[in-house]
Amino acid sequence: MGRIEGKVCLITGGGAGLGRADAIRLAEEGGKVVITDVNVAGGEETAQMAGNDAIFIKHDVTDEDAWQKVLAQTASHFGKLNVLVNNAGIVVVKTVESTTTEEWRRVHAIMTDGVFFGLKYGIGLMKENEDRNSIINVSSTAAFLGYPPFFAYAAAKGAVRSMTKSAAIHCQQSGYRIRVNSIHPGGIATAMVRQAQAEGGTTPKPADGGNAAPPGPGLGDPEDVANTVLFLASDESKFINGAEMLIDNGTIIQP
Template sequence: MDRLNGKIAIVTGAGSGLGKAIGETFASEGAKVMVTDVNSESAKMVADNIGANAMAMHQDVVDPDGWQDVFEVTAKALGAPHILVNNAGLVIPATIEDCTLEQFRLTHNVMLEGVFLGCQTAVRAMKTNDQPSAIINMSSMAALQGYSPFLAYAAAKGGVRSLTKSVALHCKEQNYPIRCNSLHPAGIDTPMVRQAAVGADGEPTPATGMIPLGGLGHPNDVAELCVYLASDASRFMTAGEYPVENGTLYQPS
């Protein structure tokens, strides 16, 4: 497959879970991929598994200088980036009654400020690209429904949703060759969702076939949509929000 042939992509939080699946799927579609993660070893393992079309870098998405380094190293080693997937994140269980200010700030620092820094760096770097470029921001169904057990997470993801639209409209108004969209997954079978803090259990989700009633999605369900939104096939799609949730928006479990 070659839907991303010739594209250069940066995927954050790609050492495991959704980011890993996105990076691997991008590479299978012809892209060269910079895999970044705060866990350097995990990022390197993913890049090594992908092969010659991938590199790994340590990245803490809250560090502005680190963002500049990622784009500069990617451009020198792989080529000027055309795609950014802001995927890095964390989840802290806490309701409005017990969420601390420190927990709230940490969550927003990583998942909202980190996305802001990524979008800002990407727009400045991609606005002179000679071919269409794309920013994909990982939001959540929590941004569309609310999620009382994870207050800070839901609030940050809501901010990502609005930030995405503002970035997309700015790029359109400036006639930059950049589209920006947000994805809104429900529960996906990743290490973050499987951790005790979230409490997901049950059998692993199969990569193909029907999703069992009440089952989690597979990371590939999100990765495949990322491929489409990163490709030139979605050239008329920007400022959009795309649920990946097996109908739970309309029929909550």
């Protein structure tokens, strides 16, 4: 207990799935958590589940002005920001030929623009404090692989991967006490993955009803991602910067 005691953590897309698991895990270890989402009911439920004075703020990550307001509210309520988890995302199960321009722009508005705004304004707030700070960008194994049905999603997650490295070195060269890393989950048992499977996207299938233990195949649990987020949020990972951490049980290196 207490691995991030007193650290103020903001998690986008915290109304369900990975964001919810992250919020609960960070609060369990002493984090003061701000959950944001366009899903008000889900976000408020996550705040209740997380406890430890967690709060919810309605937030559309595609809105640049909203980012500045959310960060100002965070600073006003908790006094600072130490950890930012850029988690909000959507998936469109379509190939390069079937993806519409509107779908392409919507996916990138949330996962490319949203992460850009988070980095830009999150760094601006974090650099004001003397704590060790951490930004964790949620990418995907799709940033490494050729997934035809996830064309726009994979492109956005590739952008997240690249932005992470540039931001990490920017902070380092600027003398900021901010690390920036990306995590790359594979198939995780969330509603979004189940939706992708239902729409014909190829993702790992659960083995033995989803109860197979590693090293066996199957979907991971949201807690597997949340534990990695906790590690990167904590000072235990103070020498990890600009890294990309796979959370996929070896999926992308299978022969």
